[in-house]
Amino acid sequence: MSTRREVLDRLTSLRLHQQQGRRAPHKPLLVLLALGRLAGTGSSELPWSEAQQGLSDLIAEFGPASRTGRAQSAAYPFTRLRSDGVWTLSRDVPMDLVGPLSAHDVSGRFAESVEAALRGDPELLRSVARALVESHFPPTIAPDVLVAAGLDADEILHATAPTAVAARRRRGGWRADILRAWDRQCAFCGYDGQLGHASVGVEAAHVRWFSHDGPDDPDNGLALCVLHHKLFDFGAVGLDGGMGITVSAAFTARTDVGRSVYDLHGRALRPRPGTPLPAPAHVDWHRREVFKGDALAA
Structure with missing residues (x-):
């Protein structure tokens, strides 16, 4: 089983396609959606038939404007999160393609050791969610992101436990x-x-x-x-x-x-x-x- 620190580090250090200041919240939004699923049902399992709608809604609302189709935008993180070693799919399918995901209604979920650590430690789940939302969104909309992902914003943002992210210091004045x-x-x-x-x-x-x-x-x-x-x-x-x-x-x-x-x-x-x-x-x-x-x- 992965340790608490390993899970925290792995889920908050995702490989993102960020160049020249571009925002890339797609993987973090998928992780938050899976955390909400785990907190609500006890399992992070997310069928593509549901992820296609829920994840594409999150990306459209909280991601940068995109000319890519909604299903395609959701397929990117749903297939590519595997490369971070924290996500598995029920069937081996090519990266980025919507067709195979739909044809077989592929399910995604956290890797077994990651899910076991999160399920056994609610404070870890809250720490991961807080670190992700604070790293990728401003305080004005962080609560909205958490609620849309199925998480308790008050419980997460008011937690006192430290996160893995070394926060930049704001200038006091x-x-x-x-x-x-x-x-x-x-x-x-x-x-x-x-x-x-x-x-x-x-x-x-x-x-x-x-x-x-x-x-x-x-x-x-x-x-x-x-x-x-x-x-x-x-x-x-x-x-x-x-x-x-x-x-x-x-x-x-x-x-x-x-x-x-x-x-x-x-x-x-x-x-x-x-x-x-x-x-x-x-x-x-x-x-x-x-x-x-x-x-x-x-």
Whole structure:
């Protein structure tokens, strides 16, 4: 049986196709889905007929925009996770091909020693899930990822056990500096609520995610209200090369409040004098790796 440390290291050190800052959360999302399955049923076994839908949904919602078909996007991690030594398939099939997976309804599951260690140690399961979600997603959407994978977000994110990931240290004064630079108001909508001397519902947002080497620099930050911070990290809202706000055509709303997000489209950022605009390199990363699909028509 694999030791606790071995399992933690193996599941949080997956080989990912990451080049030039590209996001590749496909394998981590499959592991999280299998962890949710194990926590809920006692077995990580995941038939392709179910994984094709569940995994493709996770990738579409929390992965970067892709022109690859949904089933194909799910087939990549479902077949390639075997190369990390933590995943097995019920039938030997070629890498990446949807046809053989569908024809035989192949099942995937954690390797026997990995599953035994996880089943016998719930704290290990929570540590793996926490390490993966914190390594690949910002805090604004980490709970949503866990819930979508069938896991208890509160239980996992509030755990005190250490993880295998050596976290980068955030610069302590960065949040205060960003809020001050943007006059403690949302750069998108202008919301500036305060309670006493404390800003309420206004946060410092990284343009290029901190979890993906985004620096704690003035030109990688925006002050955003809680709503627009979450929409920004989900890729529903972004920036164009001219520092104008863009709204994804994939975003929809029916009520007047929800539809007010459309009004942001085309609005220019207007920082106070001396406040740097986000660096083009960080904006390009967000547009390529986070923003969902095409922007609304002008």
